[in-house]
Amino acid sequence: MAWLAMGLKDAGKAANAAESTEDISKAISKGSQETWDEFIKANPHTPKETLATSYIELIENQSPWPEGYIPKNSILKSGDTFNMVLDAEQPIGRPGGFATLDEVPNIDYARNNMAIKVDWKSDCSKVVTYKIKDGVELPTRTGPIGPQIDLTANKVLPGGGSQIQILFPPGVDRMEFLEVVSVKMIN
Numbered sequence: 001m002a003w004l005a006m007g008l009k010d011a012g013k014a015a016n017a018a019e020s021t022e023d024i025s026k027a028i029s030k031g032s033q034e035t036w037d038e039f040i041k042a043n044p045h046t047p048k049e050t051l052a053t054s055y056i057e058l059i060e061n062q063s064p065w066p067e068g069y070i071p072k073n074s075i076l077k078s079g080d081t082f083n084m085v086l087d088a089e090q091p092i093g094r095p096g097g098f099a100t101l102d103e104v105p106n107i108d109y110a111r112n113n114m115a116i117k118v119d120w121k122s123d124c125s126k127v128v129t130y131k132i133k134d135g136v137e138l139p140t141r142t143g144p145i146g147p148q149i150d151l152t153a154n155k156v157l158p159g160g161g162s163q164i165q166i167l168f169p170p171g172v173d174r175m176e177f178l179e180v181v182s183v184k185m186i187n
Contacts, residue, residue: 107124128183132178
């Protein structure tokens, strides 16, 4: 009977390996071999079966937060400042919804530490520092920037910087709440 148990155990391992190979193939088909390999290197202690699911989830849902992270609720108050990366063509009067408290020294930092995909911003050459106007409070979510898989650039963007998701009221001119402190071009 021991030989039968060993045979069943080995059969189970073979089935799991086949399932794992199928999951990995599915993951690679959603992205690329290069981004899959980078993703594995960035997550060395995670089982490949789990990695495949995480990889697909990140490609499909593009969460701004690290996997499993629950952002903290916070408030930006009058006088608070933050930095936002914009495209060269994006008007400073049309800010987005995500920002950072970090200094953004260059485009490499914006792409990698802030995980800004090429599809979201074709260039990341402008950093605007905004200040919350007097009498204004804005709800936010804060936390670390999660990784992204940029299929256009065929690269994993690790993230890791600080992030503020500003919860502007829908349908309003965001500049009603903000003023520009400075604009800096970066390389």
